[in-house]
Amino acid sequence: xxxxxxxxxxxxxxxxxxxxxxxxxxxxxxxxxxxxxxxxxxxxxxxxxxxxxxxxxxxxxxxxxxxxxxxxxxxxxxxxxxxxxxxxxxxxxxxxxxxxxxxxxxxxxxxxxxxxxxxxxxxxxxxxxxxxxxxxxxxxxxxxxxxxxxxxxxxxxxxxxxxxxxxxxxxxxxxxxxxxxxxxxxxxxxxxxxxxxxxxxxxxxxxxxxxxxxxxxxxxxxxxxxxxxxxxxxxxxxxxxxxxxxxxxxxxxxxxxxxxxxxxxxxxxxxxxxxxxxxxxxxxxxxxxxxxxxxxxxxxxxxxxxxxxxxxxxxxxxxxxxxxxxxxxxxxxxxxxxxxxxxxxxxxxxxxxxxxxxxxxxxxxxxxxxxxxxxxxxxxxxxxxxxxxxxxxxxxxxxxxxxxxxxxxxxxxxxxxxxxxxxxxxxxxxxxxxxxxxxxxxxxxxxxxx
Ligand code: FAD
Numbered sequence: 001x002x003x004x005x006x007x008x009x010x011x012x013x014x015x016x017x018x019x020x021x022x023x024x025x026x027x028x029x030x031x032x033x034x035x036x037x038x039x040x041x042x043x044x045x046x047x048x049x050x051x052x053x054x055x056x057x058x059x060x061x062x063x064x065x066x067x068x069x070x071x072x073x074x075x076x077x078x079x080x081x082x083x084x085x086x087x088x089x090x091x092x093x094x095x096x097x098x099x100x101x102x103x104x105x106x107x108x109x110x111x112x113x114x115x116x117x118x119x120x121x122x123x124x125x126x127x128x129x130x131x132x133x134x135x136x137x138x139x140x141x142x143x144x145x146x147x148x149x150x151x152x153x154x155x156x157x158x159x160x161x162x163x164x165x166x167x168x169x170x171x172x173x174x175x176x177x178x179x180x181x182x183x184x185x186x187x188x189x190x191x192x193x194x195x196x197x198x199x200x201x202x203x204x205x206x207x208x209x210x211x212x213x214x215x216x217x218x219x220x221x222x223x224x225x226x227x228x229x230x231x232x233x234x235x236x237x238x239x240x241x242x243x244x245x246x247x248x249x250x251x252x253x254x255x256x257x258x259x260x261x262x263x264x265x266x267x268x269x270x271x272x273x274x275x276x277x278x279x280x281x282x283x284x285x286x287x288x289x290x291x292x293x294x295x296x297x298x299x300x301x302x303x304x305x306x307x308x309x310x311x312x313x314x315x316x317x318x319x320x321x322x323x324x325x326x327x328x329x330x331x332x333x334x335x336x337x338x339x340x341x342x343x344x345x346x347x348x349x350x351x352x353x354x355x356x357x358x359x360x361x362x363x364x365x366x367x368x369x370x371x372x373x374x375x376x377x378x379x380x381x382x383x384x385x386x387x388x389x390x391x392x393x394x395x396x397x398x399x400x401x402x403x404x405x406x407x408x409x410x411x412x413x414x415x416x417x418x419x420x421x422x423x424x425x426x427x428x429x430x431x432x433x434x435x436x437x438x439x440x441x442x443x444x445x446x447x448x449x450x
Contacts (some may be wrong), residue, residue, distance in 0.1 A: 001025060001027035001028055002021075002025050002027075002106060002107060002108065002319065002321045003027045003029070003107030003108070003133050003321050004028075004029045004031070004106075004107045004108075004303060005018075005021050005026065005028050005029065005030045005031070005106070005107065005108045005109075005110070006031050006033070006091060006104060006106035006108070006109050006110070007031065007032045007033070007110040007112060007318065008032075008033050008081045008091070008109070008111050008113055008255060009029065009032075009033075009034060009108065009110075009112035009113045009114055009216075009286070010032045010033075010034030010036075010038075010039035010040065010075065010077065011034075011039065011040065011041065011043070011112075011113070011114065011286075011308075011339070012040075012042075012043075012112075012286055012287075012288070012309050012312060013061060013110075013112035013114070013285040013286025013308040013309065013310035013311055013312035013315070014032055014034070014110065014112035014285075014312060015032070015040040015062075015063065015068070015111060015284075015312070016040060016285075016309045016310075016311075016312030016313045016316060017285060017312040017313065017315045017316035017319065018030050018032050018068065018073045018108050018279075018297055019068075019071070019073070019316065019403065020313045020316030020317050020320070020322075021317070021319050021320040022071060022072055022073055022316075023102060023213065023238060024316065024317050024320035024321065024322050025320035025321055025434065026072070026077050028319075028320050029074070030072070030073045031073075031074035031075065031076065031104070032068075032073065032076065033076050033079040033080070033081050033091070033093055033104075034075070034077045034078075034079065034296065035078070035079060035080035035081075035096065036077065036078075036135060036136075037077050037078060037137075037255075038061060038066055038077070038135070038136050038296075039061075039063070039064075039068070039075060039077060040061060040062045040063040040064075040068070040403070041060040041061045041062060042060045042305070043060075043134065043136075044075070044305050045059070045060040046133055046135075046136070046138070046139040047059070047133070047152060047168035047169055047171070047172045048168075048172070048218065049139060049143075049173040050073030050139060050143060050146070050169070050172040050173070050176070051144055051171060051172030051173075051176065051264035052148050052172075052176065054177055057136050057139055057140060057143075057177060058135050060136070060335050060397055061446065065077060074163075076093075076095075076432050078095065078096045078097050078322065079095055079096065079158065080093070080094045080096055080379040081093055081094075082094050082101070082111065083255075083258055084111075084255050084258045084259040084282075085101060085119075086259045086260050086261075086279050086281075086282060087195055089105055089106055089107065089189065089281075090103045090104060090105050090106065091103070091104050091106060091109065091395075092104075092442070096332050101117025101182070101407060102370045107190075107235060107281070108281050108282075108283065108314075108319040109259070109261070109281065109282045109286045110247055110282075110283045110284070110285060110312075110315050110319060111255050111256050111269070111282065111283070111285075112260075112284070112285050112286045112288070112289055112308075112315075113251075113252035113253075113255060113286075113288050113290065113314060114185055114248060114251075114252055114286055114287040114290075114308075115134075115251050115252060115287040115288060115303050116131070116134065116249065116250055116252055117132035117134045117138075117245070117246070117247075117248075118247050118248045118249060118250050119132060119245060120219070120245075120247060122219060122221045122222060123160075123245045123308060125222055125223075125228075126228060127222055127224045127226065127228040128145070128150040128151060128226065128227045128228070128241050128318035128368060129145050129151060129154065129224075129227050129228040129241055129243060130222060130228050130243045131145065131243070131244050131245065131268065132244070132245050132246070133169065133240075133244060133246065135250075136433075137373060138203075140244075143291070145242055146173075146176055146242070150227065150229040150318065151241070151449065152227075152241065154178060154240075154241040154242035155177045155179060155241060156176060156178065156180075156181070156239055156240045156241055156242070156243065157173040157178040157179070157181070157240060157241075157242040157243070158180075158181045158182075158183060158201065158230075158238050158240035158242070158243045158244075158262050159173070159181070159182045159183065159243075159244045159246060159330070160180055160219050160231070160243065160244065160245050160246065160247055161183075161184065161245065161246035161247040161248070162183075162184035162186070162188070162190060162191065162213070162215070162425055163190070163191075163192060163247075163248065164190070164193065164333070164335040165246040166182060166184075166189075166244070166246040167182075167189065167190065167202070167206070167335060167337045168181050168335065168336075168337065169246060169440065170206060170211050170336050170337065171209075171336075171337050173242070173244075174209060174210065174338075175418065175440060177203065178242065179210075179212070180210075180211045180212065181212040181213075181214065181226065181238050181240065181331065182206065182212070182213045182214070183214050183217045183219060183233060183238065184213070184214070184215045184216075184217065185216070185218045185219075186215065186216070187215055187216055188192055188200065188203060189202050189203050189213060189215065190202045190335075190342065192342060193333055193335075193342070193346060193348075194223075194398075195342055195344060195348045195349050195350055195361070195382060195396060196398050197382065198342065198380065198382060198396050198398050199382075200254060200343075201340070201342075201380065202337060202340060202342055202396045202398070203215070204339070205337055205339065205340040205400075206422060207337050208336045208338075208339060214233075214235065216235075217233045217234060217235050218233060218234040219231055219233050220232045220233060220350055221231070222243065223237065225412050227241065227242050228242070229241065230416075231243060234379070240378070246309075246319055249287070249303060250267070251267060251269065251287065251288040251289075251301065251303075252288050253267070253268070253269060253288060256269050257399065258289070259277070259279055259282050259442050260278075260279055260281045261278050261282055261284070261322075263276035264290040264301075265299065266290050266299060266301035267301065268288060268290045268301040269284040269289045269290060270288055270299070270301075271283070271284050271285070271286050271289050271290065271311075271325050271326075272436050273292070273325040274314065274315075274318045274323070274324065274325060274326075275289070275314045275315035275318060275326055276318065277310055277378075283315040283318065283319060284315075284373065285308065285312045285314070286303075286308035286311055286312060287303035287308055288303075289301075289305075289311060291307060291311070291326065291328055291329050292328035292329070293329060293330065293331060293332050294324075294327075294328040294415065294416060294418075295327065295331065295346050295347055295393060295394070295415055296331055296347070296355060300329070300331070302329060302331060302333075304333065307329055309379075310326065311326055315328045323332060327416070328418055330345055330346055330412050330415040331344070331345055331346055331347065331394070332344070332380040332408065332412045333345075334405060334406065334408060336402040338402070339400045339401075339402065340399070340400055340402060341397075341398070341399050341401070341402025341403065341404060341405040341406075342396075342397070342398045343396070343397045343405040343406065343408035344394065344395065344396040344397075344413065344414040345395055345408050345409075345411050346384065346392065346393050346395065346412075346415045347359070347384060347393045347394040347413060348382075348384065348396060349361040349382070350396060351394075352384060352386075352393050353395070354423040357386060358386060358387040358388065359373040359384050359385065359386055359387065359393050359402040359450075360384070360385060360387050360449070361382050361383065361384040361423065362382070362383055362445055362448045362449045363381070363382050364380070364381045364382075364383075364441055364444050364445045364448060365378065365379075365380050366378070366379055366381070366441045366444060367379060367437065367441075368401055368404035368436065368441070369433060369434055369435060369436060370433035370434075370436070370438070372433070373433040377399060377400050377401040377404065378399060379397060379398070379399040379401075379404050379405070379441050380397065380398045381395065381396070381441045381442060381444075381445045382396040382397075382399050383393065383395050383411075383421070383424075383446060383449055384396075384447035385420070385421045385449055389440075390414055390420040390421045390422060390450070391418060391419075391420055391421075392411060392414055392419050392420060392421055392423070392424060393415075394411070394415070395411040395442070395445070397441075401405060407440070407441075407442060409425065410424075410427065410429065410442055411442065414427070421449045421450050422441070422446075422450060424442060424446040425443055425446035425447055427443075429442065429443060
């Protein structure tokens with residue numbers, strides 16, 4: 001048997017690893033330490049609980065501690081790991097309820113501690129009504145504010161940050177009947193995901209639904225006594241009685257450093273393709289870790305759900321004595337804001353330019369279904385390729401029928417194989433009028449780029 005496998009962090013990466021390790025080596029002892037009260041939940045669903053599409057925070061929980069224990073996995077919620085001694089092969093664990101610290105041995109260790117929400121200096125505040133959104137307790141705290149449990153029920157929400165979490169929360173709070181102002185420091189929303197033309201469409205959707213979007217606006221501070229009353233910005237005061245700070249994340253790397261393992265250039269944990277850190281026997285997986293970008297062949301830090309689950313699986317198998325490898329990512333991401341879906345994979349033109357690649361993009365404005373078919377809706381495709389070689393670099397899609405942008409997956413699959421625009425054009429895509437045009441928009445874009 002592989003002995004005692006200790007896992008720190010009980011969400012996507014940690015629980016995937018625990019399940020896989022136990023399945024691979026039923027004789028192994030697998031113990032998970034999670035400092036919070038919840039394990040194995042989908043943080044991705046939090047905005048939809050707050051918005052009302054999902055009834056309860058509990059609905060996000062995939063596997064309960066009881067069920068995991070039934071599979072022979074030790075689950076210790078409310079237990080925070082405060083130290084790692086790689087030489088001794090031990091971790092220090094604080095039982096938060098009892099206030100007691102113990103030392104626990106491991107043969108293999110997985111650090112799956114995720115990321116934390118960045119709180120700029122001004123967001124360190126004792127004012128109530130100011131939140132980040134990372135886990136279920138954060139979501140519950142936002143819900144409590146919405147119900148006026150920390151003051152009056154709020155009427156005006158201010159969201160700081162126009163990334164996908166800020167955008168999803170704009171929709172959620174709008175659905176709850178609040179006036180929503182979205183502040184973004186950069187020139188446009190979705191700045192890290194899309195090229196400018198498509199960012200504008202995202203902003204237009206928000207504005208059409210009545211969200212007050214203010215780009216180029218930096219937050220300088222908060223006002224209020226006891227409860228927040230406003231946000232001080234580079235362009236004046238914005239009144240708000242609920243503030244969501246969604247300005248990015250930072251990997252939790254304290255324990256990795258304590259173990260003597262290396263961080264990568266991105267600031268996230270450096271791991272090999274088996275998810276092992278620079279310290280043998282100590283693994284890392286999920287949001288705290290770097291991954292290989294298969295288009296650029298560079299290490300990147302793009303913390304997302306599937307990546308975390310997949311890395312966890314790989315780490316679990318390897319810790320249990322198997323031999324699994326993480327294939328890397330291609331930068332695929334998708335989100336919805338109101339009616340609009342937006343997706344991207346690979347590189348945007350701006351990202352390709354920043355990397356010094358010779359790239360060219362074409363834009364196609366078409367319909368997602370056959371034009372003559374009743375409910376066809378617009379779709380915008382921006383396809384990017386390398387000049388000369390014709391190698392596909394990426395695609396971006398925006399459509400008011402959000403599910404239509406899921407065809408991003410076609411290009412994601414091709415990017416894994418370093419395919420060309422010609423390969424995309426030659427692909428036999430599905431066609432019937434209720435689904436696409438004879439020549440799907442992706443094929444039209446490939447034809448135009450070829
Ligand atoms: P986490 O989920 O962060 O789990 C890490 C766990 O480790 C935490 O529970 C933490 O308490 C615990 N921990 C940390 N330190 C210690 C310690 N010292 N001792 C014990 N326990 C510790 N991804 C997508 O792909 N698509 C989406 O649509 C999407 N939407 C999202 C929406 C929101 C609002 C949020 C917050 C995230 C979203 N994500 C989305 C990201 C996705 O949730 C993460 O990629 C995923 O949760 C990462 O899993 P993880 O296990 O690496 O880390």
